[in-house]
Amino acid sequence: MQNVIIDKKRIWVKAVYDKNPDFDENVDKKMDGFYRSWDARRSKLAAAMLKGVEPKIDKGANILYLGASHGYTCSYVSDIIGKSGLIYAIDFAPRVVRDLWFLCEKRKNMIPIMGDASQPQTYFHRVGLCDFIFQDVAQKNQVDIFLKNLDMFVKPNGLGMLAIKSRSIDISRKPQAVFNECRNVIESKTKLIDYKLLSPYEKDHCIFYVQKTQ
Amino acid sequence: MQYLYSNVNGCHVLDGKFKIVSTLEFKNFDDAMDALKSGEYTPEEKKALEDNPEIMLVNPKKDNVFRDGDKRLKIIANLEKKHAIAANKRITASDLSASVIIDHTVIQTVSALEEMDKIINGLTKRLREWYGPYFPELCEKITDHQKYVELSINALENGIDKLLKELGYEQTFGAEISEPAAQAILSYAKIIIGFYDEREVMKKNLEKIMKKHYPHIEKTAGYSIGARLIASAGSLRKIAIMPSSTIQLLGAEKALFRHLVSGSRVPKHGLIVNHTSIADKKRSERGKAARMLANKISIAARVDYYRVSK
Numbered sequence: 001m002q003n004v005i006i007d008k009k010r011i012w013v014k015a016v017y018d019k020n021p022d023f024d025e026n027v028d029k030k031m032d033g034f035y036r037s038w039d040a041r042r043s044k045l046a047a048a049m050l051k052g053v054e055p056k057i058d059k060g061a062n063i064l065y066l067g068a069s070h071g072y073t074c075s076y077v078s079d080i081i082g083k084s085g086l087i088y089a090i091d092f093a094p095r096v097v098r099d100l101w102f103l104c105e106k107r108k109n110m111i112p113i114m115g116d117a118s119q120p121q122t123y124f125h126r127v128g129l130c131d132f133i134f135q136d137v138a139q140k141n142q143v144d145i146f147l148k149n150l151d152m153f154v155k156p157n158g159l160g161m162l163a164i165k166s167r168s169i170d171i172s173r174k175p176q177a178v179f180n181e182c183r184n185v186i187e188s189k190t191k192l193i194d195y196k197l198l199s200p201y202e203k204d205h206c207i208f209y210v211q212k213t214q
Numbered sequence: 215m216q217y218l219y220s221n222v223n224g225c226h227v228l229d230g231k232f233k234i235v236s237t238l239e240f241k242n243f244d245d246a247m248d249a250l251k252s253g254e255y256t257p258e259e260k261k262a263l264e265d266n267p268e269i270m271l272v273n274p275k276k277d278n279v280f281r282d283g284d285k286r287l288k289i290i291a292n293l294e295k296k297h298a299i300a301a302n303k304r305i306t307a308s309d310l311s312a313s314v315i316i317d318h319t320v321i322q323t324v325s326a327l328e329e330m331d332k333i334i335n336g337l338t339k340r341l342r343e344w345y346g347p348y349f350p351e352l353c354e355k356i357t358d359h360q361k362y363v364e365l366s367i368n369a370l371e372n373g374i375d376k377l378l379k380e381l382g383y384e385q386t387f388g389a390e391i392s393e394p395a396a397q398a399i400l401s402y403a404k405i406i407i408g409f410y411d412e413r414e415v416m417k418k419n420l421e422k423i424m425k426k427h428y429p430h431i432e433k434t435a436g437y438s439i440g441a442r443l444i445a446s447a448g449s450l451r452k453i454a455i456m457p458s459s460t461i462q463l464l465g466a467e468k469a470l471f472r473h474l475v476s477g478s479r480v481p482k483h484g485l486i487v488n489h490t491s492i493a494d495k496k497r498s499e500r501g502k503a504a505r506m507l508a509n510k511i512s513i514a515a516r517v518d519y520y521r522v523s524k
């Protein structure tokens with residue numbers, strides 16, 4: 001990916017919007033501009049990339065982001081896709097959507113949507129065609145939510161990334177058993193490109209990187 | 215073949231190649247967005263369907279789901295970026311202001327009361343440390359915090375003799391207090407009493423709100439437990455759709471978690487245990503009583519919720 005530097009255990013993204021940090025992150029001046037440091041313990045996408053996943057998020061891409069929360073990860077994706085791209089940032093908690101709203105004032109390629117990701121029909125009229133979907137919602141039925149949204153909004157052969165927290169699916173079972181079960185469902189419905197555990201950045205989390213089949 | 219597709223920018227008729235041929239703008243934007251969100255027809259959609267009953271409706275409706283994924287994706291590609299941004303911001307702004315409902319007042323009052331309890335406790339302990347050496351008998355005998363603050367004020371304003379007798383002492387071994395010290399302690403104690411008074415006002419207000427907006431919950435659980443259940447669940451709606459076994463354990467999340475992870479004893483009840491119908495029972499009967507109360511609360515919550523929202 002352009003504008004992303006991975007250097008051993010650290011990761012930076014070139015600031016497109018401005019060099020003032022949104023989340024108190026460090027900003028380093030490098031040869032071709034300012035780079036925001038990205039904390040893999042706060043972002044599952046950053047963690048996945050440090051673990052070797054190579055998501056193809058292009059400049060100008062349209063992204064559906066489910067579980068945007070305060071927008072930490074979103075803000076980096078916003079820099080990666082640049083001003084010609086667009087993120088539909090969805091979360092159902094009013095308190096965090098309020099923060100997202102202000103983040104979107106500055107980052108004009110982001111749209112805040114207060115919606116329940118398990119009910120994509122309720123925001124069908126608000127979201128256009130997407131190239132990439134990222135989901136981090138920590139819900140019991142997160143695989144199902146992911147597949148529904150992938151089907152509804154992502155173009156054929158589009159890409160998706162799903163972060164799974166085993167404890168929100170079933171806290172009494174071994175994480176690996178939960179992950180395997182998710183993997184079976186995901187492999188039956190999509191083309192699995194990569195799968196990684198997110199330790200040591202996140203405990204009991206894994207990430208699936210997939211391509212939509214039709 | 216023609217398609218009918220509504221997005222934030224209007225109600226569009228598309229041709230067989232999925233290009234927009236005509237657009238009806240929404241007369242009432244907010245109402246149209248509500249209709250689309252809940253799977254109902256906007257007036258513009260109704261009109262377009264009347265004009266052309268053969269047209270394929272793309273938006274999900276309660277009785278209609280557009281199944282062809284490939285076509286649907288080509289159709290939604292028509293949402294333009296600048297429209298998507300402007301309209302979505304407008305919708306989100308109005309959703310945010312609408313999300314502040316009476317639940318918010320209840321939840322914040324419950325938290326504010328908890329905060330105040332902690333603060334009052336700390337302030338009163340400080341008063342005991344401060345005034346204790348001058349009137350140790352009062353500090354020792356009066357264990358109730360609020361009473362202690364009230365009596366300290368009384369002693370500082372009117373002298374300690376009468377109180378000392380009432381406590382059963384002839385003489386104090388407390389230190390003699392100077393005028394400036396007495397003044398400083400007195401004004402501090404008055405601040406604390408102010409907090410106690412404000413807390414009472416908040417509780418009375420909470421009770422009023424519960425009686426008015428959640429009358430059935432208030433009747434079955436009492437205003438205080440009822441309010442704490444709403445705070446713990448996050449909203450009345452959540453309680454209304456929750457199984458009663460979950461209501462029974464609201465407030466016992468920590469114990470439940472421990473049980474699931476390490477197999478410790480299953481908690482029998484959460485914060486409803488404070489209700490008289492459970493607290494008065496023998497230990498062995500509490501599980502059953504908790505189940506019964508949770509059932510009643512579940513029904514009450516549904517009545518309160520659907521009564522206003524339908």
Ligand SMILES: C[S@@+](CC[C@H](N)C(=O)[O-])C[C@H]1O[C@@H](n2cnc3c(N)ncnc32)[C@H](O)[C@@H]1O
Binds near residue numbers: 117
């Ligand atoms: C773990 S946080 C996401 C953190 C974020 N991805 C980041 O890296 O900055 C999960 C978020 O998902 C949201 N969420 C959970 N269930 C949801 C649902 N059904 N629909 C929309 N958002 C949901 C929560 O409100 C929360 O903000």
